[in-house]
Amino acid sequence: MQTNDDLGKLVLRATLAILILFHGVSKLITGVDPIMGMLAKAGLPSGLAFLVYVGEVIAPLMILFGIWARLGAVIVAINMIVAVALAHGAQFFTMGKTGGWALELQGFYFFSALAVALLGAGRYSMGGISGRWN
Template sequence: MNNKYELGAFILRLVTGLTFLLHGLSKFQGGIENTVGFFSSVGIPGFLAYIVAIIELAGGALMILGLGTRVIGLLFAIVMLGAIFTVKLSAGFMGTDGGAGYEFDVALLAMSVYLGLSGSRMLSLDGLFRSKGQE
């Protein structure tokens, strides 16, 4: 294992986890019913707001801890694909008239896919458990 690649994956894991954790937290703090209403207004079943918020909140915490990184990364990727194709795509990559585009979503998608495919063992609970089992 090359330490510079693991350090890079560790940084991606922390930033990705923190970003999703805070987005999930904001959905609950701002009133999850507001998010349910937004989802409904754009044609997405409202109950999916709860699923997305839980994936973001719990998944963000698990990602930071390095527990289930690959599975959480793939779940994050699904969430980002959903956001891009149902809400953001029509705004364009950079957005228009002061509105956000989907450039940030694509960056989070790429980070999530990388972590889903490669994982991140440095300072991870997964790595700790794996080490214990191999001794």
């Protein structure tokens, strides 16, 4: 019996990758100066800000195309942990203006990335269902 598991994996991968990629493209256009400031304020080297391009451009492309998608998903999950720690920590236990969790978007990205890391890319990927890059 054929299932839609691989199609579901594609939808999950594409949704996560495309939505995160918007953030990465924005940073490619506007730069990472605000992130450098947050890192410096936290006592960390400001040059680490350039790693956001890995987490928000390269990793989403890995996920989208299904090449080392699990690794890309782990990178996105780590990126979200760092983003929450640096920019959204005060909102962790708060509700948003519309009644949802204030960090529901970050939570969606984190848990979707975790799901991709656990599930893999599936059949509809450049890595293939059991390809060495999946």
